[in-house]
Amino acid sequence: MRRVSAICNGTVIDHIPAGNALQVLRMLHIDGSQSNPISLVMNVPSSKVVRKDVLKIEDRELSQEELDRLALVASSASIAIIRNYGVAEKRQIELGEELVDIAKCSFFNCITQNSSEPLPHRLKVLSTDPIEIRCAYCTRSQSLAQIIDSLI
Amino acid sequence: MDLITMNNLTNEESISLLEDAKKLVPVAEGSVHLPLLQGKVLANLFFENSTRTRLSFETAMKRLGGEVLNLSEVGSSVKKGETLYDTMQMIDGYADVAAIRHPKQGAAQYAADAVNIPILNAGDGAGNHPTQTLLDLFTIRQGQGKIEGLNVLLVGDLRYGRTVHSLSHALGRFGASLTLVSPNSLKMPEEIVSDLKSMGCDVQESDNLSSSLESSDVVYMTRIQRERFPDEAEYEKVAGIYKLSKENLSSVRSGMMIMHPLPRVNEIHSSIDSTQYAWYFKQAFNGVPTRMALLCRSLGVDVPEVIG
Numbered sequence: 293m294r295r296v297s298a299i300c301n302g303t304v305i306d307h308i309p310a311g312n313a314l315q316v317l318r319m320l321h322i323d324g325s326q327s328n329p330i331s332l333v334m335n336v337p338s339s340k341v342v343r344k345d346v347l348k349i350e351d352r353e354l355s356q357e358e359l360d361r362l363a364l365v366a367s368s369a370s371i372a373i374i375r376n377y378g379v380a381e382k383r384q385i386e387l388g389e390e391l392v393d394i395a396k397c398s399f400f401n402c403i404t405q406n407s408s409e410p411l412p413h414r415l416k417v418l419s420t421d422p423i424e425i426r427c428a429y430c431t432r433s434q435s436l437a438q439i440i441d442s443l444i
Numbered sequence: 445m446d447l448i449t450m451n452n453l454t455n456e457e458s459i460s461l462l463e464d465a466k467k468l469v470p471v472a473e474g475s476v477h478l479p480l481l482q483g484k485v486l487a488n489l490f491f492e493n494s495t496r497t498r499l500s501f502e503t504a505m506k507r508l509g510g511e512v513l514n515l516s517e518v519g520s521s522v523k524k525g526e527t528l529y530d531t532m533q534m535i536d537g538y539a540d541v542a543a544i545r546h547p548k549q550g551a552a553q554y555a556a557d558a559v560n561i562p563i564l565n566a567g568d569g570a571g572n573h574p575t576q577t578l579l580d581l582f583t584i585r586q587g588q589g590k591i592e593g594l595n596v597l598l599v600g601d602l603r604y605g606r607t608v609h610s611l612s613h614a615l616g617r618f619g620a621s622l623t624l625v626s627p628n629s630l631k632m633p634e635e636i637v638s639d640l641k642s643m644g645c646d647v648q649e650s651d652n653l654s655s656s657l658e659s660s661d662v663v664y665m666t667r668i669q670r671e672r673f674p675d676e677a678e679y680e681k682v683a684g685i686y687k688l689s690k691e692n693l694s695s696v697r698s699g700m701m702i703m704h705p706l707p708r709v710n711e712i713h714s715s716i717d718s719t720q721y722a723w724y725f726k727q728a729f730n731g732v733p734t735r736m737a738l739l740c741r742s743l744g745v746d747v748p749e750v751i752g
Contacts, residue, residue: 401569403548408527411557426635429550430571431449433635 295346296331302350302374308366310335313345315365315440320349320358328352341368356383361394363387364423364436390428391415391439397427398438404429413444445742446556446563449572450614458614462582464737464747465730471507472732476752479509480745487513487539489531489555490566491522491546496706497566497575500731501543501739508736513539532558541742543575544568562742570604570672576705577610579734581618583727584662587701592619597656599625599686600666600711602632604673607705608666609636616645623656624649627682630668653686658695663688665704665711689713693721703727 308316313334317323322330331348338344353373362369363385373381393412397404404413404427414428425434434442446452453461470476486505490498502512515535522531528551535542536559544555549569556563567573584591596615598608602624612622612632622645624632631649640647650656657663665688673679687710688702704712704724716722740747 397550399549401547401549403528403546403550403554403568406527406548408525409554410527410529411554427550429553430548430569431550431635 295333295336296348298377299329299331299348299350299374300377302328302348302352303354304372304374305347305349305362305366306344306370306372307338307340308345308347308369309341310343310345312365313347316345316347316362316369318440319361319365319443320354321443322349326352359383359385360388361391364391364425364439367420387417387420389417391417391425393444395434395439395444396442397430397432398434398442399427399430399432402427402430402432415439447574447738447742448553448556448563448565450574450577450610450617452574455617458578458581461578461737461741462585462734464740465578465582465733467747467749467751468733468736470752472504472729472736474507478507478748478751480740480747481505481508481510481743484510484541484743485513485539486510486739487515487535487542489515489535489542489544489546491516491544491551492567494545494566496728496731497543497545497573500728501564501566501575501735504732504735504739507732508739510739528554529558535559536561541739564738564742567606569606570609571606572610573606573705574610575731575735575738576607577614578738579727579730580607580611580664580703580705581614582730582734583703583723584701586726586730587723588661588699591615594620594661595623595659596620596662596664597623597625597653597660598632598664598666599653601630601668601672602626602666603630604669605666608632608664611664612636612640616640616643616647619645621646622648623660625651625653625656625686627651627685629678629682653688654692657692658697660700661697662701662703665702665708667704667707667709667711684710687711687713688716690715690719693719696721 328351334345335343371383372379396413415425416428418424471478505512532555541562543564543566544552545566546568549571552565552568602608670679701723702721
């Protein structure tokens with residue numbers, strides 16, 4: 293059963309782990325202030341995984357850089373760029389070795405807490421399963437919740 | 445070559461530096477003149493107070509014929525709000541190598557990313573202090589002849605103590621067994637314990653110093669650092685919790701070494717100073733030859749095989 297109608301143009305993010313769609317919205321800086329239609333369904337049954345979230349963003353094609361931000365919360369999501377009701381492109385999400393200017397380090401005494409310092413914020417991905425991310429400068433571990441709270 | 449954490453050096457590179465340091469001892473003592481770094485300039489960037497580290501870097505550079513620029517935070521442009529990035533751009537033009545101490549963790553890596561000259565981390569907040577680690581390893585080898593298989597006790601402020609953060613990594617990599625002795629509020633950060641376990645290091649945690657003394661080869665005492673506590677009341681709860689005096693040493697191993705990065709407050713009673721166990725003043729001197737070796741390495745200058 294299709295819960296949300298097909299979109300004409302835009303991006304569909306399918307197979308988001310159930311419950312993570314709100315985090316995906318935060319990572320894409322979608323906060324309701326934009327005018328394009330956005331459809332969100334959560335915890336729907338799926339044949340591939342038991343339950344999933346789906347996000348349809350109309351009239352906006354997400355760049356690969358934007359999509360890669362989602363690797364932390366939805367690395368298994370399937371991405372489709374839709375043009376004229378058809379799938380024009382399929383894209384994969386990739387978690388690189390380093391997250392550059394995606395989130396700030398959350399440690400209060402890290403040198404990067406000084407907002408006047410101009411170098412990029414760098415978080416290193418030490419392992420993906422389990423996920424372990426540390427600031428490239430102060431080497432403090434960053435939890436997923438901290439990263440989401442410190443998104444740039 | 446930058447030295448930000450001990451991870452910048454392989455075990456072989458560390459040993460090679462310690463061997464260079466050994467050769468440089470007569471130069472460090474002033475008995476041999478060897479101007480290997482003549483014409484080179486070291487910038488000593490101490491944004492936080494230091495006695496031994498700053499002075500030993502300065503002595504090391506001067507004994508090798510080099511020049512030293514000293515920057516302290518008081519009265520500097522840093523007080524006027526200059527970023528570390530901007531300060532480093534200036535230093536990049538003035539010096540060939542820089543030693544940096546900074547209250548903010550990660551500052552040394554940040555400085556290294558900002559400029560091209562080699563950066564030597566002389567302590568960043570509660571982060572790392574790898575040049576102290578090199579001199580600690582040098583001292584342990586001097587006393588024990590090896591590192592592998594030793595039982596080492598790290599005692600005191602393991603949470604904020606950057607010396608023990610760097611040292612524990614290095615000792616773990618060299619195959620020493622570690623007992624981490626601290627009150628619960630000053631335990632070693634989880635990231636470091638997890639790193640030690642994942643490298644296969646035999647690591648135990650305890651809050652009791654006396655129960656581990658007898659089986660130890662090295663007891664590394666640290667000061668509980670008042671300045672790192674966000675809350676004075678928390679400091680008072682643990683200040684003076686671990687103290688060693690001559691009476692505690694009746695059944696220790698004869699070759700046991702007591703070390704301390706100094707300054708001490710009351711962790712080691714002065715009655716120990718004249719015993720065979722006291723290594724902390726030799727350890728402080730060893731900062732000079734190890735930092736000499738490091739300055740030469742970072743500037744690409746080879747230390748001759750035979751000196752003197």
